[in-house]
Amino acid sequence: MIGTVPLVAGCVLLGTVAMGLIVHEWAHAAVLRLGGIDYDVSFFPGHESGPLGLLASCPWAVVRPNPTDRDPAWLLRCAALAPALLSAPVFVAGFVGDGWLASPLATAAAIGWLACSLPSPQDFSVAFYAHRALENRRTAVASSSRAD
Numbered sequence: 001m002i003g004t005v006p007l008v009a010g011c012v013l014l015g016t017v018a019m020g021l022i023v024h025e026w027a028h029a030a031v032l033r034l035g036g037i038d039y040d041v042s043f044f045p046g047h048e049s050g051p052l053g054l055l056a057s058c059p060w061a062v063v064r065p066n067p068t069d070r071d072p073a074w075l076l077r078c079a080a081l082a083p084a085l086l087s088a089p090v091f092v093a094g095f096v097g098d099g100w101l102a103s104p105l106a107t108a109a110a111i112g113w114l115a116c117s118l119p120s121p122q123d124f125s126v127a128f129y130a131h132r133a134l135e136n137r138r139t140a141v142a143s144s145s146r147a148d
Helices: 005-035 051-056 073-096 104-117 121-144
Strands: 038-043 061-066
Touching: 005 038, 005 061, 005 073, 005 104, 061 073, 073 104, 073 121
Parallel strands: none
Antiparallel strands: 038 061
16 A cells, blocks of 8 residues: 555645646736736637546637737747746755655645746747737738728
8 A cells, every 4th residue: 555645646736737727827917917918818718518628628728918019029928938937936945955845745746836837839939939920910900901
């Protein structure tokens, strides 16, 4: 018998990932709000019905910025990479190191939190190509705003 510690650690991991998912998306939203860019937050967009369909649907959460043609690309880049700052508390706790991360529960919580601090591939896409998205938006606005 292995005891209840692995079971509790698994529950801690799941809880931390669930909480980290929300904090990850709100990290994007916080930077957009500070920059004055309008955005929409959706949790489980287009999900299937039932708990298994809900878990199998991807993405689980989305922040969609609605920039204007005057918004700078660097602000979108900062918003896209903002969740990486969520890793700071775990690294500080590791460097200070009083040993509390050695317990299985703290390790599970740290792993879940670090997993949520990683920017997604979509986040990196926005970080690398924000200027193109804004240029395409400007072109679309310019071509659709004709006074014929």
